[in-house]
Amino acid sequence: MYKSWWKILGSIFVLYATVAGFLATVPELPILRESIRNLYFHVPMWFSMIVLFSISVYHSIKFLLSNNAEDDLKAVESINTGIVFGILGIITGAIWAKFTWGQAWSFDVKQNYAAIALLLYFAYLVLRNAIDEEQRRAKISAIYNIFAFPMMVVLLFVLPRLSDSLHPGNGGNPGFNSYDLDSRMRMVFYPACAGWILIGYWIYTLLFRLRRLNKNRLS
Amino acid sequence: MDLLSQVKFLIKKELLLEWRSKYALNGVLLYVVSTIFVCFLSLISVNPVTWNALFWIIMLFASINAVSKSFLQESKGRQLYIYTIASPFALIISKTIYNILLMLLLTIIALGFYMLVFDYVPTDLPLYLVATLLGSLSFSTIFTMVSAISSKAGNGGMLMAILSFPVIIPVLIVLIKLTKNAIDGLDRSVSLDEISILLIINVLVGAVSLLLFPYLWRD
Numbered sequence: 001m002y003k004s005w006w007k008i009l010g011s012i013f014v015l016y017a018t019v020a021g022f023l024a025t026v027p028e029l030p031i032l033r034e035s036i037r038n039l040y041f042h043v044p045m046w047f048s049m050i051v052l053f054s055i056s057v058y059h060s061i062k063f064l065l066s067n068n069a070e071d072d073l074k075a076v077e078s079i080n081t082g083i084v085f086g087i088l089g090i091i092t093g094a095i096w097a098k099f100t101w102g103q104a105w106s107f108d109v110k111q112n113y114a115a116i117a118l119l120l121y122f123a124y125l126v127l128r129n130a131i132d133e134e135q136r137r138a139k140i141s142a143i144y145n146i147f148a149f150p151m152m153v154v155l156l157f158v159l160p161r162l163s164d165s166l167h168p169g170n171g172g173n174p175g176f177n178s179y180d181l182d183s184r185m186r187m188v189f190y191p192a193c194a195g196w197i198l199i200g201y202w203i204y205t206l207l208f209r210l211r212r213l214n215k216n217r218l219s
Numbered sequence: 220m221d222l223l224s225q226v227k228f229l230i231k232k233e234l235l236l237e238w239r240s241k242y243a244l245n246g247v248l249l250y251v252v253s254t255i256f257v258c259f260l261s262l263i264s265v266n267p268v269t270w271n272a273l274f275w276i277i278m279l280f281a282s283i284n285a286v287s288k289s290f291l292q293e294s295k296g297r298q299l300y301i302y303t304i305a306s307p308f309a310l311i312i313s314k315t316i317y318n319i320l321l322m323l324l325l326t327i328i329a330l331g332f333y334m335l336v337f338d339y340v341p342t343d344l345p346l347y348l349v350a351t352l353l354g355s356l357s358f359s360t361i362f363t364m365v366s367a368i369s370s371k372a373g374n375g376g377m378l379m380a381i382l383s384f385p386v387i388i389p390v391l392i393v394l395i396k397l398t399k400n401a402i403d404g405l406d407r408s409v410s411l412d413e414i415s416i417l418l419i420i421n422v423l424v425g426a427v428s429l430l431l432f433p434y435l436w437r438d
Contacts (some may be wrong), residue, residue, distance in 0.1 A: 064434045119385040126381050131372050140372050143431045147364060148386060150423045153417075155389050162396070162412060 007202050013195025017044075020188045027185070031100055040188055044196035045089035046114075050083035051197050052204060053121070057149045060142035065216045070212065072138035075145060076128065077207040078171070079121055085200055086118045101166055113155045120148045120155075121189045222312075225305050229313035233289075237321075244321065247285040251277060251329045259336045267402045270339055275331075275395055278326060278354065279387065282437055285325060286318050286362035287379045290370035302436065311432040315425070322355035339349045343406030350397045353417045357390045365366040391419055412420055 029036060056078035063071035093111065099102035105111060114173040127144055131137035160167070237243055243419070254277050282380055292300075301310060330351055341347040362383055371377040397413040 055229075064431075113389070116385055116388050119388075123381050127372060127378065130378055136371075139434065140368060143435050144368055144382065146431055147368070147424075149425055150427060151386050151389060151420075154423075155422060158416060159389055159392065162416070164391070207314050 006198055010195050010198025010202060013170075013191040014199055017188055017192030017195055021192065024188055025184060031056075031151055034087060035096055036185075038092060039185070040192040042089060042092040042096055042190070043195045045085050045092060046156075048196045048200035049082045049085040049089060052078045052085065052200055053149065053152065057146055058086045060145040062140045063138060063179065064146075066198050069134070069138060069218070070143065073211050073215070074204075074208050075142060078100075078204045079145070081200055081204040081207060083118065083121050083125075086114070086121075090114060090118070097166075106166060109163050110160050110165050110167050113159055117152045117155045120152055124148065160213075222306065222403055225309035226313045226316070229305060229309055230317050231300075233313065233317040234251060234401045238304075243285055243288050244324070247281055247325060248328065250284060252332060253323065254281070254402065255329070255333050256338055259361050265337065265339075267341075268337065268399070270393045271395065271398050271402055274330070274333055275391060275398070277352070278329065278351075278358070279323065279391065281329065282322055282355070282358040282362060283379065283383065285321055286359055287366045287369075287376065289314050289363055290319055290366045291379070293370075302438075307433040308429065310436065311363070311367070311428060315428075318359035318363050319356055322359045326351045326355040341402045343401040343407070345409060346401040346410060347398055349414070350394060350401060353397075353414065353421075354390075354394045357394075357417060357421050357424070358387070358394070360428065361386055361390065364424065364432070367432065367435055368428040371438075384432070390417065390420060393420075 017040050021037050026034070026036050036060045056075040059071045059075040059078065062068070063075060090111070093114075097106050097108070097111070098104045101108070124141060124144055128137055131140060258273055258277070262269070262273075330348075365383040365386065366379060369382055372378055393413050393416055397410055397417070400413070402411045
């Protein structure tokens, strides 16, 4: 129990955020209307993805220093989980865009850059498949992972600020916190972020343990 | 031997090898010139925005061809030989500097020829030149490291393209924005943001490659 408290916490947060996300009162805003509830699902996906990718970079650095094969498995599995969250982020974003901007893919800068950032990690998976030898694969992909991470940060946090975006907080659009992320929404939004990050971390540990069992059974 | 003299010797070696065969330079020059001709013959006259986009597409593929040679062309035996006599820092620094020189020469010739063929000169030529200089700088720093990664991964050209495109796209976006400013003849203070972002990306990539290359180089 004392070891799994964060799993319980994460589940409670996600359950609470889902129920309250659909039922709690939200501010009435033009255009956004009820679709503002997507904030509780769309944004936490990206936060979880970034946390998982950071975890994988941490393990890649650890692998280069220690040459321990387990660190490599951790890096891959956190990237696998992170990619799932990224794809979910794009899908929830596309649904939201369909109802507020009129088109699922509006060629908004943030949409495009997020897709490119995911391409970086698909390239990482392709690189892994291209190398047969295990030790070599682990080392080279760890190096590419660390090399790609600053680029992802530039793509997601620096470049969108340079040009106008339809997203709130960019290009003259007011940010969410200026008027509509009022205290009622914060009560749901923060637990949703924490909950999804915890659940993402849990999924990653499960995938990692599964992979380790598979590997041990084969060897 | 200290680092500086090692770097000097390695650059001299690269230049000497290139001077003897003149393979990379002539090959890539021919590639650029014929691509520009094909573009000219199929378009004859273009509007400035297309002119700019075409230039960067041509330079992108030319630079991938030029820089990917730096590690892919060297045989296993020669790599082992260099490994025994030079430090990895000296090697990556010298390769990067050599590639920067090669790309600078190539970009200047290509830009001159391109302006000649299409009979179009950007409104703010000095700023356009600065942008191409920064472009060749970033192309060479990024592609040198990616070519090292793909040469170690063992199956050359295909992997090179997959790994480098997602990494180069953010740089390309900023470059096209910057050169667009130069074509429109906007005030130069507008472009300072883009220039500083390109410099930051270069410093980041340079620092990360310096840190990672020793791990990659040790087999």
